Each structure stands twice: as C-alpha cells, then as structure tokens.
Amino acid sequence: MTHIDLDAIQRIALPVLILLPIAASAMVGLLIMASSRYPSERTATRILEVALTISLVLSALIAMCATGVFGAAPSAVVDYGALLELGTYRIPAVLLADWKGVVFSLLCAFLTLLVARFSRTYMHREAGYFRFFILLGGFATGAQLVALAGALDIFFAGWELIGIGSALFIGFFHERAEPVRSSLRAFATYRLCDAGFLMAMVCAHEVLGSTTINALDGSIDLPLWESTTIGLLFLLSVMGKSAQLPFSGWLPRAMEGPTPTSALFYGGISLHAGLFLMLRISPIISASPVVQVVGAVVGISTAIYAAAVARTNPDAKGALAHATLCQVGLILAEISLGFTTLALVHISGHALLRVWQYLRAPNAIHDAHRIGVHAVPVEESQPQSVLERRVYAAALHRLRLDDRIDSILDPLMVLARALDKFDQRVRVLFGGGKDVDS
Amino acid sequence: MTPESVPYIVAALAAGGIFAPVIVSSAPVGLLRIILTAVALALSIASIFCTTGTFAFGMIAVLLILRGVFANKGTDLPKLPCIVSTLFAVAAAFTGEWPVLNLIAAVLLLATLSGAWPMHWLAARVIDRSPLAMAEQISTCIVATFAYLRFVAPTEFAFDAAATLVRLGAVLALLPAITALVQVNLRGFYRCVVAMHGGMLIAALGAAGHGHSAAALLVTVTLALAMGGLGAMVSAVEDRCGRVLLKDQGGRIWGMPRLAAAFLLFAASGVGMPGTAGFIADDLLLHALWEESVAGSLIMIVAAALLAVASLAAFAKIFLGPPATSLAGDLRRPERYVVVVTFGLLVLIGVAPWLLANPLAEYLRGFGAVPH
Structure with missing residues (x-):
C-alpha cells in the first residue's frame, strides 16, 4: 500500500469514526420522533452497536496506520480546510491523528463499545432505555472529537x-x-x-x-x-x-x-x-x-x-x-x-x-463473600490520636467542599433575587408581564 | 453559495420563522390569520430585496403597523409592542441622513423585537399573551438585522460606536442570565432566555460595525430558530398543562418525552450546544467581542454559562421527576415536523456555517461594509 493511499484512507476514516455514533443516535431519535410507536430495544441497540463497532475498527485502522504497520505513517495532521473563514478569523477543520490522539481514540472507542454491550443487558426494560443509548452515541462522538481534534x-x-x-x-x-x-x-x-x-x-x-x-x-x-x-x-x-x-x-x-x-x-x-x-x-x-x-x-x-x-x-x-x-x-x-x-x-x-x-x-458484596474478605472489627478501625x-x-465530610462553594455563590443568588424584584417592579409599572405566581 | 444567494437564504429563514407558529398553533387558524401571514411574508421579502435603508426599514414598519392594526384579532400580539416597534422602524427608515439617530433607532427596533433589556417589558406583554406570538415576533429580527447590516453597520458612526454597543450588549445579556436562575414560572424563564439573546444581539450589532457581520447574522438566526423553537415548545407545554410553575419537579417527561427532548434541544442550541448554529454563533461572537472589548467578551462567557445552568434547571423542574398524572398528549404530528425541520436547520448551519457566513461577507461588501 502506498503512502498516498494511507493518507486517503485516514482522511476518509477519521470523520466517519467520529461522526458515525452521533449519526446513529440521530437515527434512533428520528425513528422515535417520526413514528407513533417506539422502535424495539433490539433495533435501537443494533443501530448503536454497529456504529460503535465500525468506529472501533476504524480507530484501530488509524492506529495501525499511525504506527507504521502498513508502511510509512501518513501525516498526523489531516486538514479539511476551514469550518468558517472570514478574513483573519478562521475555525479550522483539522484533525490530529498523532500517537497521543490515536491511543486515546482507541481507548475511548473500545471502552464505549464495551459499556454499550454491557448496558444492553444491564438496562434491559429500564425506563429510559432509548435515552440511554441516544446519549451514549452523543458521548462517543464527543470523546472521539476530544481525542482527534486538531484545533x-x-x-x-x-x-x-x-x-x-x-x-x-x-x-x-x-x-x-x-x-x-x-x-x-x-x-x-x-x-x-x-x-x-x-x-x-x-x-x-x-x-x-x-x-x-x-x-x-x-x-x-x-x-x-x-x-x-x-x-x-x-x-x-x-x-x-x-x-x-x-x-x-x-x-x-x-x-x-x-x-x-x-x-x-x-x-x-x-x-x-x-x-x-x-x-x-x-x-x-x-x-x-x-x-x-x-x-x-x-x-x-x-x-x-x-x-x-x-x-x-x-x-x-x-x-x-x-x-x-x-x-x-x-x-x-x-x-x-x-x-x-x-x-x-x-x-x-x-x-x-x-x-x-x-x-x-x-457484585462487590458477592465477590467479598466469595473471596472471603471480612470486615475489620470496629475497635481496630477507629482513629486513635486527635490528629487522626x-x-x-x-x-x-469531604472538607465540606460543596458548602464552601455554595457560600461563595450565595451573593450571586442574592443579586439574582434583587434584580428579579427590580425587574418585576419595572414590568408592573409599565403594565407588562405581571408575575402572578411570584 | 454565491453572494447573490444571501437574500434568498435570509428570505427562506424568515419565511420559516413566520410560518412555523401558524403550523404548530393549537388554536384554529382563521382566514384572517392566513392572509396576515402571507402579507407579512411578502413585506419581509420586499424588505430583504430593497436597495435603500428607507425602503427596507419602511417595509418592516408597514409590517409592524399591520400587526398593530390587527393585534388582538388575527394575531395573539398585544397592541403596545407593535406601536412602539413601529415607531422605531419608522424612525430608522427616515433618519438615514443622520447616522447617529439612524443607529439608535435601528438598535432600539431590534432591542424591542428581540426583547432585550430594558425594552423587555414590551416583550413581556407579548410573552404574557402567548409565547408563540413572541416566537413569531422574533422571526422579524432576521429581516431587521439584515437591514441593519446593509444600511446601518457600514456607517462611520457605527464603527465608532462598536465598543460601546459591545459593552452594553454584554451587560444586557448578563442581567437576564442572572435573573433566569430565580424564575418561578415557565414564561418568566422564557422571557429571561429571550432577553439574554437580545443582549447578545445588541453586542453582535456593535461588533458588526467593525465588519463582524457574520457574527451578527448567526446570532440572529440562532435567536430566531432556537428561541422561536423554544417559544413554540413553551407554548406546547402550556397548551397541555396550563401555566407551568418552576417549583417542584413536574415529571412531564413520562407523558410527553418527545416534547421534553425538543425543549431540551432548543434550549441547548440557544446556549451553544456543539453541532448547532448556537455553537458557531457563540464562538464567532466571542472572537468578535474580544477585539472590541475584552471585558465584554468575559461578561458574555459568564452570561452564557449562567443561562446554560438556568436552562437545565428549568428543564429539570418542568419535565423530570416522578410520573405526573396527566392526560395531555405528546407532540402532535405538525409540531414534530416543525421541530425536526427547525432543529435540522440549526444543525445544518452548525456543521456548515460557511453556507451562510462566507457569501454574506462578500455580499455586504457591495453595501460598503468594513472588510473584516
């Protein structure tokens, strides 16, 4: 396989592996939106799993290209031009399949497919089954964008x-x-x-x-x-x-x-x-x-x-x-x-x-029993010194982090209420949008 | 896309914004409403293709007069907002010789139409009557912004006023974003969301004075599509459940999952969800604002973050929670079509913004716009 071929393969494979999962999610979403009945769990899962599998295969292919399995590695930077170009301002449409990106992409693709397969059984007949898989597709695309973004x-x-x-x-x-x-x-x-x-x-x-x-x-x-x-x-x-x-x-x-x-x-x-x-x-x-x-x-x-x-x-x-x-x-x-x-x-x-x-x-409790792990006696696990x-x-109390952040944000909520009160007065003064419920 | 196609794209977007509320309206659509909608479309198209500012804003004024005359009858609009916005449109039409007055009138017109602070009390009247009417009013923003970009933004005064407008717009976006956090009913939330986008539009109009016209147009298109769509969804929820309070969790997602999904998608597009026009508009606007005022840019970032949090909180209170006992149905078929088409357009502009932005810059150069 020639060097130019690898460049072309990479150029086509990268956007496909990124966009396929979200396209599958959109397809399931459209099926739900367009018909009066929901598709079967099996249909939705198959659409997502096929997309995630193709994504994983393409990710592996890109990794092999990048590591030189098929010969000289193609250029890591794949430039598709610009998403938008206005004078000096440019949103570049660039992907970066360097070793860092390829490793993370492969990791994301593998773990997402693994979790999707696991969830097919785990989420079976759970309310929100379709929501779960639609969101998973969106997430898969997000993770691949992070891994392979060149901009x-x-x-x-x-x-x-x-x-x-x-x-x-x-x-x-x-x-x-x-x-x-x-x-x-x-x-x-x-x-x-x-x-x-x-x-x-x-x-x-x-x-x-x-x-x-x-x-x-x-x-x-x-x-x-x-x-x-x-x-x-x-x-x-x-x-x-x-x-x-x-x-x-x-x-x-x-x-x-x-x-x-x-x-x-x-x-x-x-x-x-x-x-x-x-x-x-x-x-x-x-x-x-x-x-x-x-x-x-x-x-x-x-x-x-x-x-x-x-x-x-x-x-x-x-x-x-x-x-x-x-x-x-x-x-x-x-x-x-x-x-x-x-x-x-x-x-x-x-x-x-x-x-x-x-x-x-x-399965933690089951595993603990199987392996023979026993709880430490209470008196042994108690902290002894004052410092401990x-x-x-x-x-x-996890350092009461949430409380501390909430106390920092409190003035914002006070400001919000004060602004809203002022706004209500202005609107009532001019006779518009009386908030009967507030 | 060629520069010559720009007015046609804008006309198509405006037409969609004008017709969508009619399609999703749950009330029977009478002959008067259909005639008014057709005339509104004709006047909008006439404004888009006019070659002078007087005629472009004049057509918008005629459209608003028509709405004012038939307010409360053929439309859900109240009279006062139509009268005030008509006055600003007339002022913008006849002050072409005086750039200062022209800019002020045009900005006030857009602030009134988009519900930006402090003109939001007028928008509040519209939203109080019907959120769907507000969605219809917002679509006029596309036409008015297009007129602004051609006839007001290229002036020297607009160039000088850019930084001031950017700072003003950023503050006008931040205030409603903060108040959105404490809203107790759905209409109040919608009013704040629209007002925040109105502030963004004012800032974008300022940046347009320095040639960032694409940012202004993309912000308007996002305002029209995302906020118009959100208005339609607010209306759809209220048609089914009456007035909605944001106190406890409503649990409506069990009975109307498609409506919940559509609400979330439009709200998320408005706060810059990746893959939609909102993301590109926000990105472009921030870069444009940064050049005019770093503080304005930072304020806008914070405003967008606060609005995103408020939007998710509102969604959670309206739709999430234990199943509610309700006989109300999910989205009807016409509503679903409007959702799919509107969101499809948001995605199309989000993934291919060059379709609109690139020819626009070229097109506006013919009107003397400052090159970016």
Missing part, C-alpha cells in the same frame, strides 16, 4: 458533548430528586469552569493567530504572563472536568447515574479527558513554570484528599470514585512536571482497570 474549537465541541452527556446521565434516574440535584451541580461546575477554556481559546487565537493544536508549539515564544494566563485558564477548565480540588464535590454525587455510565465517564473517559487536554496543551505548560507548579500542587493535593476520603467512604461506588480521583490527581501532577509519555500510559492502564472495577461494583480523628472527620 481547540473542535476539541471544545467534544468537551461540551462529554459534559452535557455526563450531566444527563447523572440525572438519569430522575424520578428521585437527588440525581437531578447532582446532575445540576455537576453541570454548573462544568459550565463555570469551561469559561476558562473559552477564554483561553480566544486568548490563544489572539496571541498565536490560530487555534490549531500545533500552533500551541509557538507558545514558547510568548511573553511569560501570556503563556501563564492561557495555561491557568486551561487548568481551570481541567480542574472542573477532572474534579480536582476545590471542584471535587460533584464527583461522589455523580455516582447517582447508572453503573455502566459511571464506569465509562468517571472510571474511563470523562475524568481523563481533562488530563488529555493537559497533554494537548503541554507546550503551554512547559513554557510557564507557574502553570507547572500550580498543576502539580492541585494534582497532589487532590490525590491526598481523595485517598483520605476513599478510606472513609461507606459505599462501594463512592470509594471507587475517590480512588479514581486519587490517581487522576497523580496523573495531573505527572503531566505538570513534564512526564507526558508516562501520563498517557498511566491514563490508559488506569482507565481500563477502573472501568472493570466499576462494572464489577454491583480530625483527619477522619474532615475526610468523612
């Missing part, structure tokens, strides 16, 4: 799809009030932290002249304050998505979602997507010592916090979530200190292990 605008599109999917999955069992509240909290954290991503993206465009990932290599020539600002803004977004301190409060609440999606999002891909962003912006990180230090401090602090909380958590999924968070914190520190290859290996191995653990979590007791209490 920050495209990366952000995938990033947002993952965030929306995560929030909707957390609130999946919405007949109870708690999952809905948790979903809102997670979504609010994502969106507020994503403000950092948007600002960083616009800044990067202004100072580097482009939003392509490769253009970030030029950040080494930027003044220190510019690279530091952009790096810190990106880091803010990563802290939200990867539940780093002080935004870790939403993670245990996210366990309200179905177990397969907990596995996929918080064991496999979503938490690690923040770390993948760190890998993508590594030129900016290496250009700014401040970002390196802040990233390492945040990562290590989160790891210590999560390790303590995991030991006091009374439920299996909560403990698992904090165990995952501990490793995610360590990986963040690795990337901040420049160990990017190690971090990618760590991400891959960790994601595979955690997905397996999450999927096994509902304090750490134990702090870990048990």
Whole structure:
C-alpha cells in the first residue's frame, strides 16, 4: 500500500469514526420522533452497536496506520480546510491523528463499545432505555472529537458533548430528586469552569493567530504572563472536568447515574479527558513554570484528599470514585512536571482497570463473600490520636467542599433575587408581564 | 453559495420563522390569520430585496403597523409592542441622513423585537399573551438585522460606536442570565432566555460595525430558530398543562418525552450546544467581542454559562421527576415536523456555517461594509 493511499484512507476514516455514533443516535431519535410507536430495544441497540463497532475498527485502522504497520505513517495532521473563514478569523477543520490522539481514540472507542454491550443487558426494560443509548452515541462522538481534534474549537465541541452527556446521565434516574440535584451541580461546575477554556481559546487565537493544536508549539515564544494566563485558564477548565480540588464535590454525587455510565465517564473517559487536554496543551505548560507548579500542587493535593476520603467512604461506588480521583490527581501532577509519555500510559492502564472495577461494583458484596474478605472489627478501625480523628472527620465530610462553594455563590443568588424584584417592579409599572405566581 | 444567494437564504429563514407558529398553533387558524401571514411574508421579502435603508426599514414598519392594526384579532400580539416597534422602524427608515439617530433607532427596533433589556417589558406583554406570538415576533429580527447590516453597520458612526454597543450588549445579556436562575414560572424563564439573546444581539450589532457581520447574522438566526423553537415548545407545554410553575419537579417527561427532548434541544442550541448554529454563533461572537472589548467578551462567557445552568434547571423542574398524572398528549404530528425541520436547520448551519457566513461577507461588501 502506498503512502498516498494511507493518507486517503485516514482522511476518509477519521470523520466517519467520529461522526458515525452521533449519526446513529440521530437515527434512533428520528425513528422515535417520526413514528407513533417506539422502535424495539433490539433495533435501537443494533443501530448503536454497529456504529460503535465500525468506529472501533476504524480507530484501530488509524492506529495501525499511525504506527507504521502498513508502511510509512501518513501525516498526523489531516486538514479539511476551514469550518468558517472570514478574513483573519478562521475555525479550522483539522484533525490530529498523532500517537497521543490515536491511543486515546482507541481507548475511548473500545471502552464505549464495551459499556454499550454491557448496558444492553444491564438496562434491559429500564425506563429510559432509548435515552440511554441516544446519549451514549452523543458521548462517543464527543470523546472521539476530544481525542482527534486538531484545533481547540473542535476539541471544545467534544468537551461540551462529554459534559452535557455526563450531566444527563447523572440525572438519569430522575424520578428521585437527588440525581437531578447532582446532575445540576455537576453541570454548573462544568459550565463555570469551561469559561476558562473559552477564554483561553480566544486568548490563544489572539496571541498565536490560530487555534490549531500545533500552533500551541509557538507558545514558547510568548511573553511569560501570556503563556501563564492561557495555561491557568486551561487548568481551570481541567480542574472542573477532572474534579480536582476545590471542584471535587460533584464527583461522589455523580455516582447517582447508572453503573455502566459511571464506569465509562468517571472510571474511563470523562475524568481523563481533562488530563488529555493537559497533554494537548503541554507546550503551554512547559513554557510557564507557574502553570507547572500550580498543576502539580492541585494534582497532589487532590490525590491526598481523595485517598483520605476513599478510606472513609461507606459505599462501594463512592470509594471507587475517590480512588479514581486519587490517581487522576497523580496523573495531573505527572503531566505538570513534564512526564507526558508516562501520563498517557498511566491514563490508559488506569482507565481500563477502573472501568472493570466499576462494572464489577454491583457484585462487590458477592465477590467479598466469595473471596472471603471480612470486615475489620470496629475497635481496630477507629482513629486513635486527635490528629487522626480530625483527619477522619474532615475526610468523612469531604472538607465540606460543596458548602464552601455554595457560600461563595450565595451573593450571586442574592443579586439574582434583587434584580428579579427590580425587574418585576419595572414590568408592573409599565403594565407588562405581571408575575402572578411570584 | 454565491453572494447573490444571501437574500434568498435570509428570505427562506424568515419565511420559516413566520410560518412555523401558524403550523404548530393549537388554536384554529382563521382566514384572517392566513392572509396576515402571507402579507407579512411578502413585506419581509420586499424588505430583504430593497436597495435603500428607507425602503427596507419602511417595509418592516408597514409590517409592524399591520400587526398593530390587527393585534388582538388575527394575531395573539398585544397592541403596545407593535406601536412602539413601529415607531422605531419608522424612525430608522427616515433618519438615514443622520447616522447617529439612524443607529439608535435601528438598535432600539431590534432591542424591542428581540426583547432585550430594558425594552423587555414590551416583550413581556407579548410573552404574557402567548409565547408563540413572541416566537413569531422574533422571526422579524432576521429581516431587521439584515437591514441593519446593509444600511446601518457600514456607517462611520457605527464603527465608532462598536465598543460601546459591545459593552452594553454584554451587560444586557448578563442581567437576564442572572435573573433566569430565580424564575418561578415557565414564561418568566422564557422571557429571561429571550432577553439574554437580545443582549447578545445588541453586542453582535456593535461588533458588526467593525465588519463582524457574520457574527451578527448567526446570532440572529440562532435567536430566531432556537428561541422561536423554544417559544413554540413553551407554548406546547402550556397548551397541555396550563401555566407551568418552576417549583417542584413536574415529571412531564413520562407523558410527553418527545416534547421534553425538543425543549431540551432548543434550549441547548440557544446556549451553544456543539453541532448547532448556537455553537458557531457563540464562538464567532466571542472572537468578535474580544477585539472590541475584552471585558465584554468575559461578561458574555459568564452570561452564557449562567443561562446554560438556568436552562437545565428549568428543564429539570418542568419535565423530570416522578410520573405526573396527566392526560395531555405528546407532540402532535405538525409540531414534530416543525421541530425536526427547525432543529435540522440549526444543525445544518452548525456543521456548515460557511453556507451562510462566507457569501454574506462578500455580499455586504457591495453595501460598503468594513472588510473584516
């Protein structure tokens, strides 16, 4: 096979593997919208599984091309022109199939298909079965966009799809009030932290002249304050998505979602997507010592916090979530200190292990009996010294992170109520839109 | 797409915005309503193809006069908003010689139509009468923005006023986004969402003064399609359940899953969901705003984030929760068609924005627009 052929194959395969899952979701959605009856579970699942399988096969093909299995590797940058080009402003339609992207793409495609297959049985006859698979397709496309984006605008599109999917999955069992509240909290954290991503993206465009990932290599020539600002803004977004301190409060609440999606999002891909962003912006990180230090401090602090909380958590999924968070914190520190290859290996191995653990979590008690694990006697597990007791209490209450963030946001709600009251008065004064219910 | 095709695209979008409320209306559509809709379409098209500002805004004024005359009869619109917006349209038509007055009149016209603060009390009257009427009114924004981009934005004064309008628009977007967090009924929420987009439109009009016309048009199209669609869904919910309070969880998704999905999709498009026109509009607008005012850009980012949270919270309260006892049905077939077509258009512009944006820049150059 010639080099040109590989380029052409890659050029066609990349958009197909990214867009096929969401196209399958749209197809199921249209079937539901167009007909008066719902399609069968089997039809919906087949459509999604075929799309995810093709996506995985194409991802593997791209990985083989990139590693030179078929001869000389094609160019990693695949340029489709511009999504929009207006004078100096350009939204580039560029994909990047370099080794980092290919590894993460393969990981995402494999785990998504695995979870889809697992969920076919797990979610059988569950209310919201179709919703589950439609959202899964959207998530798969989001994850592939993150993995293979060659421009920050495209990366952000995938990033947002993952965030929306995560929030909707957390609130999946919405007949109870708690999952809905948790979903809102997670979504609010994502969106507020994503403000950092948007600002960083616009800044990067202004100072580097482009939003392509490769253009970030030029950040080494930027003044220190510019690279530091952009790096810190990106880091803010990563802290939200990867539940780093002080935004870790939403993670245990996210366990309200179905177990397969907990596995996929918080064991496999979503938490690690923040770390993948760190890998993508590594030129900016290496250009700014401040970002390196802040990233390492945040990562290590989160790891210590999560390790303590995991030991006091009374439920299996909560403990698992904090165990995952501990490793995610360590990986963040690795990337901040420049160990990017190690971090990618760590991400891959960790994601595979955690997905397996999450999927096994509902069987934890059964497994414990089978293996012969016995609970530690209460008197042995009690903290002894004053310091131990304090750490134990702090870990048990998860440092009251949610309360602290709520108290920071309280003035905003006070302002909102005051503004609304003023607005009502104005409207009543002019006779428009009287709020009879308020 | 060629530059010559731009007016046709705009006309098609405006026509869709004018006809969609008629199609989804649950009330019987009388002959008067059909005639009014046809005349509104004719006047909109005439405005789009006019070659002078006087005629373009004049046609919009005639359209608004017509709505005012038949307000409360053939349409669900109340009289006062029609009268006020007509006055601004007339002022925009006859102040072409005085750029300052022309800009103020045109911006006030668009603020009134889009429900931006502080003109939102007029939009509140419309929304209080019928959210569907607001959806219809928003479609006129496309025509008015197109006239603004051709005849007002290329002036020197618009160039000078760009930064001020951007800052003003950003603040006008932030205030309703904050108040959206504490709304206690669906119409109040819809009013805030529309007002936030109205603020975005004002900021985009400012940026258009420096040549960012594509941002302005994409923001308007998103406003018309996403907010028009959301208005139709608000109307659909109220047709079935009466006035909706945002206090406890409504649990309506069990009885009307398609309506819930459509509501969520339109609300998400409005706050920049990837793959829809809203995402491109937000992206383009932020870059445009950054050039005029960094603070304005930051405020807009925060406003969009707050509105997204408020939208999900409102969705949760309206639709999620334990199953509600209700005999109300899901979306009817005509409503479903409108949802599919409107959302399809949002997706089409979201994945292929060049279809609209690229020829627009070329087209506007013929009207003396500042090159970007």
